[in-house]
Amino acid sequence: xxxxxxxxxxxxxxxxxxxxxxxxxxxxxxxxxIRISQFATDDELTIEARRIFADMKxxxxxxxxxxxxxxxxxxxxxxxxxxxx
Numbered sequence: 001x002x003x004x005x006x007x008x009x010x011x012x013x014x015x016x017x018x019x020x021x022x023x024x025x026x027x028x029x030x031x032x033x034i035r036i037s038q039f040a041t042d043d044e045l046t047i048e049a050r051r052i053f054a055d056m057k058x059x060x061x062x063x064x065x066x067x068x069x070x071x072x073x074x075x076x077x078x079x080x081x082x083x084x085x
Contacts, residue, residue, distance in 0.1 A: 007066040
């Protein structure tokens with residue numbers, strides 16, 4: 001996840017890597033289907049990113065005036081490379 005925020009006239013970003021289980025190549029077993037259905041959705045990850053941002057403000061890692069600009073969720077290695085991660 002990339003959390004982009006604005007603080008004053010500066011824009012900055014925080015990269016948060018959340019481990020994701022690998023999806024096996026080939027046919028999926030019943031267990032694989034159940035496990036994959038429990039992956040966090042984009043909405044859940046966005047909520048998590050907003051909580052991380054709020055926690056950073058609360059712990060004064062960023063200023064009180066900082067505002068959340070955007071959240072980007074890289075689900076693939078290709079997307080992460082595209083974002084320069």
